[in-house]
Amino acid sequence: MSYCSSICAVILAMLLTTPLVWHRVHAATAAQTGQNAAAETPSRKPAMALDELSRRLETYADNVFAATNVPGMAIALAHGDSIILEKVYGVRSLVSREPVTRDTVFPLASLSKGMAGISAVLVHLDAVENDTASFDIDAPLQRFLPRFELADPWVSRHVTAADCLSHRTGLPPDAGELLKSLFGYSNWEIFKRFRQLELARQFRDDFTYQNYVFTLGALAAANAAGHATWSELANERLFAPLGMNATTSHDAYIRAPNHAVPHILQPEGFVPNTLPEREDQDAASGVFASLKDMERWIRALANDGVVDGSRVLPEKALELAFKPRNLVSTSGPTATLYGLGWQVSFMDSARVVHHQGSLGEGVNTVVALLPDYDLCLAVLTNGFMVGAPGAIKSKFEELVILGEDVQNQLPHHMELAGFMLKTMAESYGRMPPPPAIPRTAAPHERCTGVYEAAYWGRVAIEHDASGNLVAIFGNSPERRVLRHYDANVYSMEVAVPLAGPDAAFPTAVEFTCPNDKPCESVRFRRLDTEGRSGVFSR
Known part of the structure; x- marks a missing residue:
């Protein structure tokens, strides 16, 4: 935030x-x-x-x-x-x-x-x-x-x-x-x-x-x-x-x-x-x-x-x-x-x-x-x-x-x-260490694509040159890497200014991927705030 x-x-x-x-x-x-x-x-x-x-x-x-x-x-x-x-x-x-x-x-x-x-x-x-x-x-x-x-x-x-x-x-x-x-x-x-x-x-x-x-x-x-x-x-x-x-x-x-x-x-x-x-x-x-x-x-x-x-x-x-x-x-x-x-x-x-x-x-x-x-x-x-x-x-x-010292x-x-x-x-949803043996995620090609939310706008999920999933939000040119955590849950680092010049906390990113079909939605837990949902639909 x-x-x-x-x-x-x-x-x-x-x-x-x-x-x-x-x-x-x-x-x-x-x-x-x-x-x-x-x-x-x-x-x-x-x-x-x-x-x-x-x-x-x-x-x-x-x-x-x-x-x-x-x-x-x-x-x-x-x-x-x-x-x-x-x-x-x-x-x-x-x-x-x-x-x-x-x-x-x-x-x-x-x-x-x-x-x-x-x-x-x-x-x-x-x-x-x-x-x-x-x-x-x-x-x-x-x-x-x-x-x-x-x-x-x-x-x-x-x-x-x-x-x-x-x-x-x-x-x-x-x-x-x-x-x-x-x-x-x-x-x-x-x-x-x-x-x-x-x-x-x-x-x-x-x-x-x-x-x-x-x-x-x-x-x-x-x-x-x-x-x-x-x-x-x-x-x-x-x-x-x-x-x-x-x-x-x-x-x-x-x-x-x-x-x-x-x-x-x-x-x-x-x-x-x-x-x-x-x-x-x-x-x-x-x-x-x-x-x-x-x-x-x-x-x-x-x-x-x-x-x-x-x-x-x-x-x-x-x-x-x-x-x-x-x-x-x-x-x-x-x-x-x-x-x-x-x-x-x-x-x-x-x-x-x-x-x-x-x-x-x-x-x-x-x-x-x-x-x-x-x-x-x-x-x-x-x-x-x-x-x-x-x-x-x-x-x-x-x-x-x-006219007096009442309380320090x-x-x-x-x-x-x-x-x-x-x-x-x-508030930034720090995540515990991942399980010793993380469950397998859905193939990346099922996750990639463009998702939208009425208030937040669009987020594009793509591959980077290293094969990682990355999230690109709205008009921002920044490509934020998603690290696999467990099953279809990833973590994404969000900057936290008060924790240090380069400090960031990981927050959960959850894909909903039914059967063998493309993922229907992705949820960014950091965006779940009062009156706003962090769910983006394809």
């Missing part, structure tokens, strides 16, 4: 719903607060002086960096239009050992979503101000993307960009994943295939974390504003006005001499990894920025859209982006909601507007805004999710709102990292 998004979503849900002692608000109260979250509230004073807050948060960040051994980290804290804490740690790469600086460009991962939500709202507000129907974030998506269609005709006619940007379309988790990495389809080919998916969840009632569906909502806004990609819209409406001159796309990130290399976690420690291009999910996880640029971003958030005395973001845009539209969970005493690319939770009735980012290749980030206190935090790391950003975020909230969240976040590694391995 591309970038381990499914497992990252599992961890995200756990982070959002695990009862923590510092959440002092009942679910019902939080839900009611969420309904009024967009209402203007007077600024509160932090529970301690700002210099004391900065000192204690810096000390905690120092300890977290030392405890997690994450290769590099950058942290900034804004109060209104001022940066009151800024610090960089470690190295860009454990190979080059070059130090992290304010200008080091990090992958932001899902922090991109908050930027996409606000940019979509800007296009919406433009249409409202100019009294045009060019874009409405709450209008049917088909009005702006006529080619878009889902399996359910009624939902097709009613689903909106806001539904996509708040993860409430009802499509199965991670709809679209693997269609790019395994099958090589373009974004529009992926979007077209959504019509082959039955809704797995209730439309507008369930939270289902997705990257391609989210990207679709942002792309609708970009197209309405005359842009071919969301990145173009973001550059015009966010990054250029804010002076975020180093904020960029994947290709420019790779070319930048000062960029943070992602690192995955191995038994021997962190190991440098590679990051595939992310243009296909630019709005969901494809933005790259330096700490210097992120400081301008968090200043805008903490100061109601004003930077250096000039308004760059309308207050209404922030209000609409932060407005809760979906309920993530009501677990124990907590409630977490979701706006347009932003999570909204509460501590002592104070709003926390935030989002974490995680890429399986070895990136973990967070932004947390306390709008009632005019404070916003950013933490960037170039290591796999071992809890550093999340723990610092939790401490930030405690110190500002409660680092052990909790580090425990989740171990769970994530274990769950990822299991």
Whole structure:
């Protein structure tokens, strides 16, 4: 699965719903607060002086960096239009050992979503101000993307960009994943295939974390504003006005001499990894920025859209982006909601507007805004999710709102990292050793041919020069070798980015071959996911 998004979503849900002692608000109260979250509230004073807050948060960040051994980290804290804490740690790469600086460009991962939500709202507000129907974030998506269609005709006619940007379309988790990495389809080919998916969840009632569906909502806004990609819209409406001159796309990130290399976690420690291009999910996880640029971003958030005395973001845009539209969970005493690319939770009735980012290749980030206190935090790391950003975020909230150290969240976040590694391995269907005497397989000529599945498309089974069966998926040129396992069962290796630069797990491939006839179907166990079958028919 591309970038381990499914497992990252599992961890995200756990982070959002695990009862923590510092959440002092009942679910019902939080839900009611969420309904009024967009209402203007007077600024509160932090529970301690700002210099004391900065000192204690810096000390905690120092300890977290030392405890997690994450290769590099950058942290900034804004109060209104001022940066009151800024610090960089470690190295860009454990190979080059070059130090992290304010200008080091990090992958932001899902922090991109908050930027996409606000940019979509800007296009919406433009249409409202100019009294045009060019874009409405709450209008049917088909009005702006006529080619878009889902399996359910009624939902097709009613689903909106806001539904996509708040993860409430009802499509199965991670709809679209693997269609790019395994099958090589373009974004529009992926979007077209959504019509082959039955809704797995209730439309507008369930939270289902997705990257391609989210990207679709942002792309609708970009197209309405005359842009071919969301990145173009973001550059015009966010990054250029804010002076975020180093904020960029994947290709420019790779070319930048000062960029943070992602690192995955191995038994021997962190190991440098590679990051595939992310243009296909630019709005969901494809933005790259330096700490210097992120400081301008968090200043805008903490100061109601004003930077250096000039308004760059309308207050209404922030209000609409932060407005809760979906309920993530009501677990124990907590409630977490979701706006347009932003999570909204509460501590002592104070709003926390935030989002974490995680890429399986070895990136973990967070932004947390306390709008009632005019404070916003950013933490960037170039290591796999071992809890550093999340723990610092939790401490930030405690110190500002409660004024005390209630609980060290680092052990909790580090425990989740171990769970994530274990769950990822299991999700790829590692196979046990084959039997001592494998049963004979059907002749290869009965297996070869073209098989199809409505959602996935086609897979061709052919011979390679060495006589092995190989699978060729969709538009991908890659020929994946099938190794005989037992009878008509083969194994195929699937890349697992978080396990290492060249790591792969074997997954089962099962042919159904009646009597002496050509095989009728082939099943790829890796493709058996919620709402999707891995069976391809001849």
